[in-house]
Amino acid sequence: MAEQARMKAYYEHRAGHRALPDSASSAVTNEWLAQAEAALANEEPALPSNGSSSFSVIQEFNIWRSNPELAESVAAIKALTAVIRRSEAATMMGLEKELKIASDALKAWDETSISLSAGCDLFMRYVTRTSALEYEDIEAGKARLIERGERFGDISLKARKTIAMIGQDFIRDGCTILIHGFSRVVLSILKLAAANKKQFSVICTEGRPDSTGVEMAKEMVELDVPVTLIIDSAVAYTMQSVDMLLIGADGVVESGGIINMIGTYQAAMIARSMNKPVYVAAESYKFARMYPLDQKDMSPSPRNVYFQKSLPSAVQVECSARDYTPPQYLTLLFTDLGVLTPSAVSDELIQLYL
Amino acid sequence: MARAMPELQLAISDFLLKLQRRQIEGSFDSAKHTVLLLRQVIVQHRASHSGQASSFIDAVKTVGARLVAASPIELAVGNVVRRVLHIIREEEVSIANNTEDEGETTFDSDDNNNSDDDGLPVLSAAVLAAANRNVLRAPSLHNLLESAVIPAVAIVSSSSAGDSEERSRSSEKNSKGWKLKHSIIEGINELLEDINNNHAQIAEQALEHIHQNEVILTLGHSRTLLQFLREAKKKRSFEVFVAEGAPRYLGHTLAKELAALNLQTTLITDSAVFAMMSRVDMVIIGAHAVMANGGVIAPTGLHMVALAARRHAVPFVVLAGMYKLCPLYPHNPYVLVNEMKSLSQILEHEESMEYIDAALNVPDLLAMNPSFDYIPPELVSLFITDMGGHNPSYIYRLVAEYYSPEDHSLE
Numbered sequence: 001m002a003e004q005a006r007m008k009a010y011y012e013h014r015a016g017h018r019a020l021p022d023s024a025s026s027a028v029t030n031e032w033l034a035q036a037e038a039a040l041a042n043e044e045p046a047l048p049s050n051g052s053s054s055f056s057v058i059q060e061f062n063i064w065r066s067n068p069e070l071a072e073s074v075a076a077i078k079a080l081t082a083v084i085r086r087s088e089a090a091t092m093m094g095l096e097k098e099l100k101i102a103s104d105a106l107k108a109w110d111e112t113s114i115s116l117s118a119g120c121d122l123f124m125r126y127v128t129r130t131s132a133l134e135y136e137d138i139e140a141g142k143a144r145l146i147e148r149g150e151r152f153g154d155i156s157l158k159a160r161k162t163i164a165m166i167g168q169d170f171i172r173d174g175c176t177i178l179i180h181g182f183s184r185v186v187l188s189i190l191k192l193a194a195a196n197k198k199q200f201s202v203i204c205t206e207g208r209p210d211s212t213g214v215e216m217a218k219e220m221v222e223l224d225v226p227v228t229l230i231i232d233s234a235v236a237y238t239m240q241s242v243d244m245l246l247i248g249a250d251g252v253v254e255s256g257g258i259i260n261m262i263g264t265y266q267a268a269m270i271a272r273s274m275n276k277p278v279y280v281a282a283e284s285y286k287f288a289r290m291y292p293l294d295q296k297d298m299s300p301s302p303r304n305v306y307f308q309k310s311l312p313s314a315v316q317v318e319c320s321a322r323d324y325t326p327p328q329y330l331t332l333l334f335t336d337l338g339v340l341t342p343s344a345v346s347d348e349l350i351q352l353y354l
Numbered sequence: 355m356a357r358a359m360p361e362l363q364l365a366i367s368d369f370l371l372k373l374q375r376r377q378i379e380g381s382f383d384s385a386k387h388t389v390l391l392l393r394q395v396i397v398q399h400r401a402s403h404s405g406q407a408s409s410f411i412d413a414v415k416t417v418g419a420r421l422v423a424a425s426p427i428e429l430a431v432g433n434v435v436r437r438v439l440h441i442i443r444e445e446e447v448s449i450a451n452n453t454e455d456e457g458e459t460t461f462d463s464d465d466n467n468n469s470d471d472d473g474l475p476v477l478s479a480a481v482l483a484a485a486n487r488n489v490l491r492a493p494s495l496h497n498l499l500e501s502a503v504i505p506a507v508a509i510v511s512s513s514s515a516g517d518s519e520e521r522s523r524s525s526e527k528n529s530k531g532w533k534l535k536h537s538i539i540e541g542i543n544e545l546l547e548d549i550n551n552n553h554a555q556i557a558e559q560a561l562e563h564i565h566q567n568e569v570i571l572t573l574g575h576s577r578t579l580l581q582f583l584r585e586a587k588k589k590r591s592f593e594v595f596v597a598e599g600a601p602r603y604l605g606h607t608l609a610k611e612l613a614a615l616n617l618q619t620t621l622i623t624d625s626a627v628f629a630m631m632s633r634v635d636m637v638i639i640g641a642h643a644v645m646a647n648g649g650v651i652a653p654t655g656l657h658m659v660a661l662a663a664r665r666h667a668v669p670f671v672v673l674a675g676m677y678k679l680c681p682l683y684p685h686n687p688y689v690l691v692n693e694m695k696s697l698s699q700i701l702e703h704e705e706s707m708e709y710i711d712a713a714l715n716v717p718d719l720l721a722m723n724p725s726f727d728y729i730p731p732e733l734v735s736l737f738i739t740d741m742g743g744h745n746p747s748y749i750y751r752l753v754a755e756y757y758s759p760e761d762h763s764l765e
Contacts (some may be wrong), residue, residue, distance in 0.1 A: 049546070119593065170685045284495050332683075335493070339683055340758065341647060343747040352495045 057083055057102040058109050070276060071184070073119025073285050074156045076106055080123050081149025084142055085215045090142055092169040099127060112301030113253030114259050118288040123149065150159040159283040159336035160188050167246075167281055167334040171200055175243040178235070178271070181206045181261040182212035183248020185281040187219055189334070194223045200225040203242060207261060208232055208320060232263050236270045245271040252335075253290045254349050256327035256342025258282070259298065262320060268329035277331040284335045287349055292324045362398045364415060365391060381430035381642055382577065385549055385677045388421060388434040389584060391652040393542045396438075396535065406531050407446035410538065419764045427693045427726070429643040429651065429680045434545070437680060441541035449534055457574040486693055505610040545677075548740065552675030555579050555740035557585035563671065563738070568592045568635040571668075573624065574599030574641025574653045575608040576672045582738075583638075584615055592620040595634065597627050599655060599701040601723060626654050628662040637663045641674040645684045646753045648731030648746030650674075654724055658734040676739050679749070681757040684728060695723040 058084045064075035073319065083102045089095040103120040110116055127145060167189035179186060179202055193200065202220050204227060207213030214317065220227035230238055245267055249258040258264070258280055268278045292298050303321040311317070327342035337348060369391050372378045378387055392414055399413045418435030425431065548555075556578055564570065564586040572579060572594065583594065594612055596619060598605035605621065612619040622630055637659060643651040650656075650672055663670045697706075701721040709719040731746035738744075743754065 048437075169683075287495055325692065339646070341747050341750050344750050348495045 013314075018245055021064075029292040032199065033245060050087045056086070057106055061109075066324075069157075069284075070153065071115060071156055071283070072113055073115040073122070074153055074346060076116050076119035077123045077149055077152045080120065081146055084145050086110055086150065087142070090138060092138055095138070095142065096127060099124060111299050114253075114288050114290070114298075115286050118251055118286055122285050122352075130276065144289060156283060156285065158217055159285070160185055162336040163281050163283065163334050164188040164192040166339055167279070168196060168198070170244070170279060170334075171198050172243075173199045175200050176203060176219075176241055176252075177201070178203045178205070178222060178238065178242040178245045178267070179216055180213070180235075180245070180264055180267045181207040182215045182248050182277055185283065187216070187244055189246070189281055190220070190225065191223060194225055201228070202236055203228045203230060203238055205229075205235060205263065205267070206231050207263070209303045209319070210261075235263075235267045239270050239274050239276065240270070244276055244340050245278045247278070247280055247335075249280050249286060250322060251286050251288040251290070252280070252333065253288055253292060253324070254346045255291055256330065256333075256345040257292070258325050259288075259290075259292070259322055260325065260332065262323050265295075265325045265329075268325045272329045279332055280330055281334045284337050284348065287345060289349060295320075296323075324342065361704055362394055365394060366420070370424045370551065371422060373421065373428065373431070379428075381428065381678050382549070382675070383646045384425070384428040385430040385434045386546070388391060388431045389438070389542060389546045391421075392417065392435065392438045393539060393546070396538055396542065399535075400671050406534055407442055410442050415507065415764055422764055429682075432679055433643075433677055433680050434549075435764060436757050436761045437545055437677070438542060440758045441545065442538050442757060443758050445534060445541060447528065449537070453530065453538075456716040466720070500669045503646070511518060517726055531664060541613070547675050549675065552677070552740040556673050556675065556738055557581040559738055559743065560586035562568055562743075563636070563638075564590055564592055565635075566590050566592065569595065569633055571595040571597070571630065571637045571654055571659070571663075572639055573597040573605060573627070573632040573659050574602070574639075575604030577672065578640045578675065579638060580608060580611055582673055583617065587617055589616055591618075591696070593620070595620045595622055595630055597622050597624045597655070599653060600624050602653075602695075624658075626657050627655075628665075631662045631666045631668060632662075634666070636669050636671060638671045638673065641672050641678055643678050643680050643735075644674050644737065644749060646674070646681050646750060647683055648734060648737075648749040649684050650734060651726050652729055654727050657729050657733075660729050664733055670733055671736045671738060671740050672734055676741055676752070676756065679739070681753045681762050693725040694724050697721040697723055699723055706730040 020211060033287050053229060059074055061079035064070055065076075070078075080099060080103060083099060084095065087095050087098050089098055098346040103124055107117045107120055115329065163185050167185075171189070171193040177190075177200060192200070202225050204213040204217040204220065206229060208214075217227050217229045228238075246346075247258075247264055247267070249260045251259045253259060271278045279300045290298075301322055302319045305317055305319045307317075327345075330342050333340045333342065333345065340348075369387060372387075373384065378384050391428060395413055396410060399410060414435065417441075418432070421435065422432045432661070441668075462735060490761070503739065546667050560582045562581075568590075570583070574597070594609075594617055596605045596609040596612070598609075598621060609619050609621045639656055639659070641650045641652050646649065652672075660670050662668075695705075700723055701719070706719045706721070707719045709717055711718050731749075734746045736743055737746065739752075741752070
């Protein structure tokens with residue numbers, strides 16, 4: 001009965017997740033063309049303010065990012081919202097241009113962050129798609145965009161709640177879950193499952209080089225969930241006693257594969273070869289328009305790796321901190337859009353960007 | 355309400371009893387009877403004036419939840435209930451859209467004071483119509499950023515539209531309610547027709563999949579499969595291996611039916627499936643249900659057949675009408691509840707009584723007779739439905755098309 005009530009709450013919650021006009025279908029209007037022309041005329045005076053806004057956008061982003069509850073893409077969208085608020089652009093085209101420069105600056109500031117660029121792309125897409133076509137008045141359009149941007153933090157929190165609700169259904173009594181690295185979404189699933197009195201145990205990997213698995217293990221202790229910490233090379237050794245692999249993601253790419261902390265690829269491969277399901281929990285704003293074909297297709301995101309023994313200087317150290325897991329190793333993705341198969345990801349991305 | 359329509363209550367309890375006693379069995383029969391009953395529910399339902407569609411939905415949900423509880427293993431019952439709910443939601447939206455459109459034109463012609471109300475109602479009506487258009491869309495990246503604002507807009511627009519429309523609406527009410535009911539019933543009739551025609555629709559595709567001199571292997575009996583092979587036989591000559599499907603041995607029936615069509619048929623035991631697989635070109639089976647992830651619920655033994663087919667790289671094709679498509683994921687223990695059939699199919703009662711433990715007075719010889727296997731999506735090569743052929747990874751898309759997410763749980 002409680003299960004059903006929860007399900008109901010979840011679906012009602014999803015029903016609340018509804019859409020407004022599909023403006024992609026509406027045609028280019030005369031006002032829009034007029035605005036485009038005006039923007040071209042304004043190009044010269046707009047430039048100086050761009051320089052200052054691209055400078056402040058990174059500061060703004062860092063302020064938002066220091067909040068531990070906020071995901072990186074949320075911080076990016078908040079920072080872009082601040083750009084809109086400060087903007088003096090008189091036309092939608094002008095505003096768009098300023099935003100484009102700001103978002104490019106943000107993306108260039110940390111090229112390795114997939115969720116950052118996914119967040120920027122999502123917001124930019126929203127700006128170009130809705131505002132210019134729908135609002136003749138620039139002030140109304142701006143207000144609407146600012147309001148949307150401000151609310152994005154709530155949307156993100158809501159997304160995490162939805163995912164927790166979907167994900168916890170997959171956690172059965174008596175199961176053992178292997179977790180690689182720290183993920184806020186995975187944690188929220190486990191929190192909800194523990195709150196619903198499900199009896200399960202967790203195995204955390206150490207998660208070198210950042211040792212994020214240790215953080216996860218600490219959280220598990222707080223939830224009173226039995227937890228075992230293993231070194232990253234013990235994944236295959238423990239896989240036999242594991243019922244499922246549950247991981248978060250930095251980014252979900254168009255193939256349906258994921259980019260995540262290093263070691264995810266091998267953990268997923270081992271799980272797959274032992275026929276254990278691999279579940280990924282990720283908010284939909286982490287869906288990124290990328291199509292990596294192999295590990296070298298992404299810009300590396302190096303981290304310092306410490307070894308206990310001192311190394312001769314001739315030894316090279318591989319220090320990339322993340323890898324790409326192809327979709328064939330993933331079973332299902334838990335997202336705020338529902339439970340998706342990896343092939344459904346490209347479908348969502350095409351709907352948005354086509 | 356129960357007193358008002360005793361014959362409907364009678365029909366419901368009669369159907370419930372038949373489901374509980376397993377007098378109605380199999381996804382086709384249970385789906386068909388469910389549609390007929392739900393149509394009756396809609397026909398007899400007198401909707402209250404406020405929120406007509408929601409009162410239809412409530413009525414269908416209440417009956418639907420009872421039906422599902424009566425026989426949880428017949429997933430088709432739940433599927434059909436959800437399809438009917440989806441039809442109601444769709445009709446509601448399309449009618450709302452139509453009246454919005456009509457509304458705008460009539461205001462200008464016969465309602466002059468409306469123009470004093472400034473441009474707001476018109477704008478909000480357009481927004482509302484657009485929102486309605488999107489009501490049935492599942493949440494997506496596309497509308498992620500827009501989602502939170504709808505309730506506010508919808509409330510504003512409905513109140514402002516309500517003022518100007520009040521008079522005309524009350525008179526329209528009856529005709530609109532009638533229209534809704536009428537189109538729901540029409541939708542249900544279409545659904546019924548789809549269910550009735552699904553075998554023929556699937557069979558139509560037979561020639562695309564079965565080629566000359568191929569060897570087909572199957573297990574047990576399936577009506578869909580029989581029609582499929584019959585259709586293929588009209589143009590092609592091929593051979594069929596039928597595994598008998600112990601303990602019900604429905605394979606014997608299928609083998610005889612196929613032989614009567616002058617098809618070259620070979621009956622084999624279930625244990626011979628792997629031995630014969632190397633000569634087989636394609637495995638075709640009928641399903642009991644298809645889950646949202648592309649997994650299949652099918653009679654016992656078929657998971658082993660699927661594994662044997664995979665070992666020999668033989669395509670494993672599943673025939674399933676759209677009403678067998680279940681929007682749930684098989685993580686749910688309620689869904690994977692298996693039906694344990696009578697033991698007497700395996701072991702006679704007298705036989706087991708010969709092995710009674712004298713001390714405890716319980717038999718030492720037991721038997722188990724589960725009726726279904728779960729076949730994971732990786733082992734399925736192709737689904738053939740009445741809407742065409744689909745990859746297992748595409749099933750989620752069909753689910754999104756035929757069901758509303760808020761109906762997934764019937765409670």
